[in-house]
Amino acid sequence: MTEQYHAINWNKIEDMIDKLTWEKLVEQFWTDTRIPVSNDLNDWYNLPKEEKDMMGKVFGGLTLLDTLQSQDGVASLKDSIRTQHEEAVYNNIQFMESMHAKSYSAIFSTLNTKSEIEEIFQWTNTNDMLQKKAAVLNDIYQNGTELQRKVASVLLESFLFYSGFFAPLHYLGNNKMPNVAEIIKLILRDESVHGTYIGYKFQIAYNQLPEDEQESLKNWTYELLFTLYQNEVKYTQYLYDEIGWTERVKVFLRYNANKALQNLGFDPLFPDSADDVDPVIMNGISTGTSNHDFFSQVGNGYLVGMVESMEDEDYAKWTV
Template sequence: MVERGYSTLELLKRVKVIEPANPNKSTAIFGGKASGILNWNDLAHPHFYTLRQKIRSLFWTANEVDMTQDVKQFSTMTEREQDAFLKIIGLLATLDGPQTDVAAKLSDYTTDPSVKSLMATIADQESEHNHSYAYVLSSVTTLDKQLASFEMGRTDEVLMRRNERIVEVYNEFAESPTIESALKAMIYTTLLEGLFFYSGFAFFYNLARHQKMVGTSTMISYINRDELQHGKAISDIFRAALAENPEYNTEEFTEWIYDQFRHSVEQETIWSRYVLAGIEGIDLEEMAGYVKYRANKMLRMLGLSEIYPEFTDNPMRWIRAYVDSFDDTKTDFFEQSSRQYVKTSDLNGFDDL
């Protein structure tokens, strides 16, 4: 039985740094008891150690990527490609910036020290992702265009409309931290990590397959690899927290999740058509199918059923050379036990980045 100090209907309390009267092994992810002393050999969820090791093994920094050729190539791209490049960097920065803060806020309220450590690792990587977008822009364009790209998250109407629910859910958790709002914030974190970035990623991979902006594409592949592991970690934490709080494992909450996925697919499709129209090598119908395919994969990772049965296979086959992926094994709804995932293939060297 999970031991908590108060009702799950109450606001979560910021966890004290050290409480020696409590056990080292946490009694719950949220609302439990723990001393604050982290022993990786004595965890409530031992596979969280493996998750952290995988994420830590991906360490990299933006300035390791050689942007020399990209500096020369940016001005040779079409005006449409340059515009899409700047808009998509603006999108990615808008999404990755808050991820650092959300991970930190989840850390403030979790009573499991291993989750705190995982969130600290994720927050650090998300911060580097955000830095990488500034690094790319500073390498290829003028300061005024760099600033305009980062302003998009609060000025571009299509992008703002696309992000409305993200803003709502994240701010709800920040202002009213409960177990329910934490669970919802984690759902949106998995959506960001596994769905919202992908039309943008596809744009850069498409440039790379045409031998354009390969340095930027390499950077994106590093970020993509990180996000897949973050999505895995957050989904596992979510499922463990839900198993500890079965009162939220309801048809109503399940339908809420499905609704967020449907809405997110719709908004991602609208965004991709807005930003990728006229880009050589991108088929917008294939992209719409790819977004649904990604949604199915994320739902399977959460232990839920697919909602787009006609998109169980990747319609953008070429992108598999650039994207790490999980397997297609589905488990029972919100099963608590750890799942094992593998990369899709070793089609080329990008899988080894």
């Protein structure tokens, strides 16, 4: 008898978190074409040259990471799905990672000349620090175990993006470039759900391991995080030393590294908490969005259920 192919049945849910996550991601759906980035051109023209250079590299780096996650990261997670609904959620996540990567090109096409864009991508595709973190993660995606791939994915979603997110959040807090920041806030809202969901799936499988294997994987996770953190500090210094933001960004990195560990159900590695992060940046992380398109009546996060991000209570709720 030939193998049966089973239609996905959303009326019979094995893991309610799959359904809740799907609904949340659909409610949060957005496209970059709805954000009027051109309204930020006056702010952009008035930025110092070194800050424009920094912003181009920031968005180039973010594009690289989203490309990696959409092409290889999420695909590697599908090898170990436990339910058809889980695969559907991963399909949604994979698409939105492509949307994120595309949204940076929308920013480039508005703010930068063709030659500047070419220079940004040339830098992105050859920078040693960017290429190192992509190579480390992709090696795990291609050759790691099921749980190692989930760890790498959570560290990318919940930690490695944030050196780049810092800059537009800083400008938002200083009343500059609000539409560029709007895109970042929408991406942040997605990544919050992605990291929490993948971390939840990690915890289910991790808790089924023998104690010695749990300890070994936990140690591997902390070693990986510290390796990535050391590289991220160098990358942060490269981006932000000239404009004097480095130490503030490093605090933000450590805070989000701890968040990634929290998503995995592990204890924090660094002493930094939300109270240590620049309050301007923490305010920018808040998930409400602000743009309004009066013609299509979308905006304010597209008014889709007034969706809120995964806050601490969600992390606690999803810990298994």
